[in-house]
Amino acid sequence: MRIETDVKLDFKDVLIRPKRSTLNTRSAVDVNRAFRFLHTSSEWKGFPLIAANMDVTGTMAMARALGKHGALTALHKHYPEDELAEFFAGPDGTHAFYSLGTTTDDVRKLAAVAKTAPIRRICLDVANGYAEKFLEIVKRVRDDHPDAVIMAGNVVTGDMTEALIIAGADIVKIGIGPGSVCTTRRVTGVGYPQLSAIIECADAAHGLKGLVCADGGCTVPGDIAKAYGAGADFVMLGGMLAGHDECAGDIRYETRDGEQVAVGMSFYGMSSQTAMKRYAGGVAHYRAAEGKTVETPYRGPVEGTMAEIMGGVRSMMTYIGAAHLKEVSKRTTFVRVTAQTNDVFGSA
Ligand SMILES: NC(=O)C1=CN([C@@H]2O[C@H](COP(=O)(O)OP(=O)(O)OC[C@H]3O[C@@H](n4cnc5c(N)ncnc54)[C@H](OP(=O)(O)O)[C@@H]3O)[C@@H](O)[C@H]2O)C=CC1
Ligand SMILES: Nc1nc2c(ncn2[C@@H]2O[C@H](COP(=O)(O)O)[C@@H](O)[C@H]2O)c(=O)[nH]1
Numbered sequence: 049m050r051i052e053t054d055v056k057l058d059f060k061d062v063l064i065r066p067k068r069s070t071l072n073t074r075s076a077v078d079v080n081r082a083f084r085f086l087h088t089s090s091e092w093k094g095f096p097l098i099a100a101n102m103d104v105t106g107t108m109a110m111a112r113a114l115g116k117h118g119a120l121t122a123l124h125k126h127y128p129e130d131e132l133a134e135f136f137a138g139p140d141g142t143h144a145f146y147s148l149g150t151t152t153d154d155v156r157k158l159a160a161v162a163k164t165a166p167i168r169r170i171c172l173d174v175a176n177g178y179a180e181k182f183l184e185i186v187k188r189v190r191d192d193h194p195d196a197v198i199m200a201g202n203v204v205t206g207d208m209t210e211a212l213i214i215a216g217a218d219i220v221k222i223g224i225g226p227g228s229v230c231t232t233r234r235v236t237g238v239g240y241p242q243l244s245a246i247i248e249c250a251d252a253a254h255g256l257k258g259l260v261c262a263d264g265g266c267t268v269p270g271d272i273a274k275a276y277g278a279g280a281d282f283v284m285l286g287g288m289l290a291g292h293d294e295c296a297g298d299i300r301y302e303t304r305d306g307e308q309v310a311v312g313m314s315f316y317g318m319s320s321q322t323a324m325k326r327y328a329g330g331v332a333h334y335r336a337a338e339g340k341t342v343e344t345p346y347r348g349p350v351e352g353t354m355a356e357i358m359g360g361v362r363s364m365m366t367y368i369g370a371a372h373l374k375e376v377s378k379r380t381t382f383v384r385v386t387a388q389t390n391d392v393f394g395s396a
C-alpha cells in the first residue's frame with residue numbers, strides 16, 4: 049500500500065484569478081479553436097465542446113443543434129446500423145463522433161457503417177481505459193481507420209494518456225468517476241479529482257502532440273472555463289446538456305392552473321440499472337450498477353444553454369485577457385479556495 053499525499057483538486061477547489069487585459073468587450077474574443085491531429089492529416093475548427101455519448105444526450109438532434117455553434121456530439125452507440133450510415137453520409141455527420149465500446153459486435157458494426165458512409169471521428173469509450181485489451185483495440189481501430197480522428201478513454205493519469213496516444217488515439221478522454229449520474233466512486237472507491245486529472249493528462253498528451261477531452265463533472269459554465277484553463281482541448285458534457293428538446297427521453301408534464309406544463313425529463317448513466325436493463329437484459333450477476341437514474345428539470349431548446357455556456361467562456365476570456373481560446377490555459381492562474389459562491393439566496 050502507498051499513499052500519495054499531494055493534494056489533488058476538483059473544479060470546486062479553485063477559481064481563476066483575473067488578470068490585466070486589453071480586451072474591452074466580450075464580443076471581441078474567439079471561442080473557436082483549430083486543431084491538427086497527431087495521427088491524421090485532417091484539421092478541425094470549431095467550439096471544442098462535445099455532447100456525451102449517452103442515450104439521452106448523444107442524439108442526432110443534438111448533433112444538429114450543437115453543430116450550429118461549431119460544437120460536436122458523440123452519438124451514443126445504440127443507434128441501428130442503417131440510421132448511422134444514413135446520418136454519417138449526410139451533412140450533419142461532420143458534427144459527430146461515431147461511438148463504440150470494445151465488443152466484437154461494436155467493432156463489426158463500425159466496419160459495416162464505414163463501408164457505406166465516411167466516418168471521420170471515432171469515440172472509443174469504456175469505463176476503464178486501463179485494461180491491456182483496450183490498448184490493443186485502439187491500435188486495431190487506428191489500423192482500420194487511418195484517416196479518422198480517434199478519441200479514446202477514459203483514463204486519469206499521464207502514463208495511460210501517453211500509452212493511448214502512442215497506440216493511435218489523437219484525443220484522450222479524461223475522467224473516472226466525476227459524472228453527474230456516475231456512482232463509480234461510491235461503489236468502487238476508485239477515481240481522481242477531475243481538475244488535477246485534466247492538468248496532469250493534458251501535460252502528458254501535449255508533450256506528445258496529442259490532445260485531451262475533459263469528460264464529466266462540469267456543473268456550471270464556470271467549470272467548463274476552468275477545464276479549458278487546466279489545459280483541456282475539448283470538454284465533454286452530459287448532465288449540463290440533459291433536459292432539452294434535442295435529448296432522447298420522455299418529458300414529464302404537470303397540470304398547473306389548468307395548463308399542461310413540461311417540468312422534467314429523465315437522465316441516466318450508461319452503467320446504470322436503467323441502461324443495463326435496456327441493453328443487456330439486466331445487471332450481470334458479478335457486477336454492480338455504477339450509474340444512476342435521475343429527473344432533470346425540463347429546459348426547452350438546448351440553444352439557451354449553449355448561449356449561457358458560450359457567454360460564460362467569453363466572459364472568462366476577457367477577465368484573463370485571452371483573445372483566443374487557445375491562449376486560455378497559458379493565461380490561467382488558479383487560486384485555491386475554501387468557498388466558491390455566496391449562496392445566501394440559493395445556489396442558482
Ligand atoms: N467515466 C467514467 O467514470 C465511467 C463511464 N461509464 C460509461 O458507461 C458506459 C458503460 O459502462 P459499463 O457497462 O460499466 O462498461 P463498458 O461498456 O465501459 O466496458 C465493458 C467492458 O469492459 C470490461 N470491464 C472490466 N473491468 C471493468 C470495470 N471495472 N468497469 C467496467 N467494465 C469493465 C467489461 O467486462 P465485464 O462486464 O465482464 O467485467 C466489458 O467487457 C461506458 O462506456 C462509459 O461511457 C461507466 C462507468 C464509469
Ligand atoms: N461512472 C459512470 N460514469 C458515467 C455513466 N454514464 C456516463 N458516465 C460518464 O459521465 C460523463 C458525463 O458527465 P457529466 O458530469 O457531464 O454528466 C460521460 O461522458 C461518461 O464519461 C455511468 O453510468 N457511470
Ligand SMILES: [K+]
Nearest residue numbers: 100101102173
Ligand atoms: K462519455
